[in-house]
Amino acid sequence: MERDNRRGVWNRNIVLLPMDLIILILLRLPVRSLVRFKSVCKSWFSLISDPHFAISHFELAAACTERLLFLEPTVPEVRSIDFNAPLHDDSASVALNLNFLPPKSYCDTILGSCRGFVLLDIYPSLCLWNPSTGIHKQVCPSPIASGMSAMISTFLYGFGYDPSTDDYLVIQVSIDIDPVVATRVEFFSLRANAWKEIEGIHLSYMNCGNDIKTGLLFNGAIHWLAFRFDVSMNVIVAFDLKERSFSEILLPHDLTCDEFDFCDLGVLGDLLCVHVAGFHCPAEIWVMEEYKIHSSWTEIVDVSVDDIPFERFSLICATKSGDLVGTNGNNGLVKCNSEGQLLEHRCYCNGPRGSLVAVYTESLLSLPYDGDQAEED
Numbered sequence: 001m002e003r004d005n006r007r008g009v010w011n012r013n014i015v016l017l018p019m020d021l022i023i024l025i026l027l028r029l030p031v032r033s034l035v036r037f038k039s040v041c042k043s044w045f046s047l048i049s050d051p052h053f054a055i056s057h058f059e060l061a062a063a064c065t066e067r068l069l070f071l072e073p074t075v076p077e078v079r080s081i082d083f084n085a086p087l088h089d090d091s092a093s094v095a096l097n098l099n100f101l102p103p104k105s106y107c108d109t110i111l112g113s114c115r116g117f118v119l120l121d122i123y124p125s126l127c128l129w130n131p132s133t134g135i136h137k138q139v140c141p142s143p144i145a146s147g148m149s150a151m152i153s154t155f156l157y158g159f160g161y162d163p164s165t166d167d168y169l170v171i172q173v174s175i176d177i178d179p180v181v182a183t184r185v186e187f188f189s190l191r192a193n194a195w196k197e198i199e200g201i202h203l204s205y206m207n208c209g210n211d212i213k214t215g216l217l218f219n220g221a222i223h224w225l226a227f228r229f230d231v232s233m234n235v236i237v238a239f240d241l242k243e244r245s246f247s248e249i250l251l252p253h254d255l256t257c258d259e260f261d262f263c264d265l266g267v268l269g270d271l272l273c274v275h276v277a278g279f280h281c282p283a284e285i286w287v288m289e290e291y292k293i294h295s296s297w298t299e300i301v302d303v304s305v306d307d308i309p310f311e312r313f314s315l316i317c318a319t320k321s322g323d324l325v326g327t328n329g330n331n332g333l334v335k336c337n338s339e340g341q342l343l344e345h346r347c348y349c350n351g352p353r354g355s356l357v358a359v360y361t362e363s364l365l366s367l368p369y370d371g372d373q374a375e376e377d
Helices: 018-025 031-037 040-050 051-064
Strands: 001-002 009-010 067-073 078-081 093-097 109-114 118-124 125-129 136-141 153-160 166-175 182-189 194-198 205-207 217-218 221-228 235-240 245-249 262-268 272-275 285-288 297-303 314-318 324-327 332-336 342-347 357-362
Touching: 018 040, 018 051, 018 153, 031 040, 040 051, 067 109, 067 314, 109 217, 109 357, 118 153, 118 357, 125 166, 125 324, 153 217, 166 205, 217 262, 221 245, 262 314, 272 297, 285 314, 297 324, 314 357
Parallel strands: 109 153
Antiparallel strands: 001 009, 067 078, 067 357, 078 093, 109 118, 118 125, 125 136, 153 166, 166 182, 182 194, 205 221, 217 221, 221 235, 235 245, 262 272, 272 285, 285 297, 314 324, 324 332, 332 342
């Protein structure tokens, strides 16, 4: 823009960028900015809403847009936190809401995360929700779950994506102990909008703790810790989303975890890890340096809990710089360095229960359907 001294006014020199260049610029912007930019003009709304644009953006930005979802079950507010920023940086935390939930209902558990969506346990049903866009869809109860007797209980849940069919799957594993112990496996297809039981699979697993285990999505499979009752040992169970098949991974021989309620799975960098929550004792973290190679299990760090409130640390994830992020077993987040030494701690709410925490990737993606459509806030 330049001044015309003869007229005493400003002349605007408008530069029109080629659409190809505009697209390249928009593809590199954060999801939250793109959601706001939908209101710039009709052409931008159409472009940013295009499923192909959403896929291109996700594939380009997936490595740098992970955030934490921090939820206190009895409070209808959710916090989305940039865990790569300092915990005390207020600008790194934004408030979301779950105003699409039915009255007097609340989220009891976060059951999984995949491609920008999280799976919420909203009793008596499940709900898929994209925190970045507000898109959400209720998952109807399975026929097995709807007709469950007191002798049948679900103990494993998982959520993942099958690229071969462009479909999101919710996995549910239940155990029936009447008249004999039998495990039932079923999955909900978002594309078909229906549940299907996988027949002919005979498993010998039970929950290795008291709570329902949430599956960890890694390397195209969902992983759980489970107790194999036929040989009386705890193992990692992996369900391949494409092949619809199960396999096992043995835990480290020297893993010192007597109570598996305090043991869980995670991902550090691009490695599968198992970690033991430190409760008045150091937290152990092991990584599998070569996937499914048992001899590659390596203990990388013991996290000291001496300076952490409640003297507890349970791993969630790692930052880009290699710092470790976890909870203190209550309503606070903890950040330690790669040597296991406390860097910072922050409490986010004062609810009576411990908070629910999950890592998700910001995305503009929608869900595929042949049935009911999702809703957007």
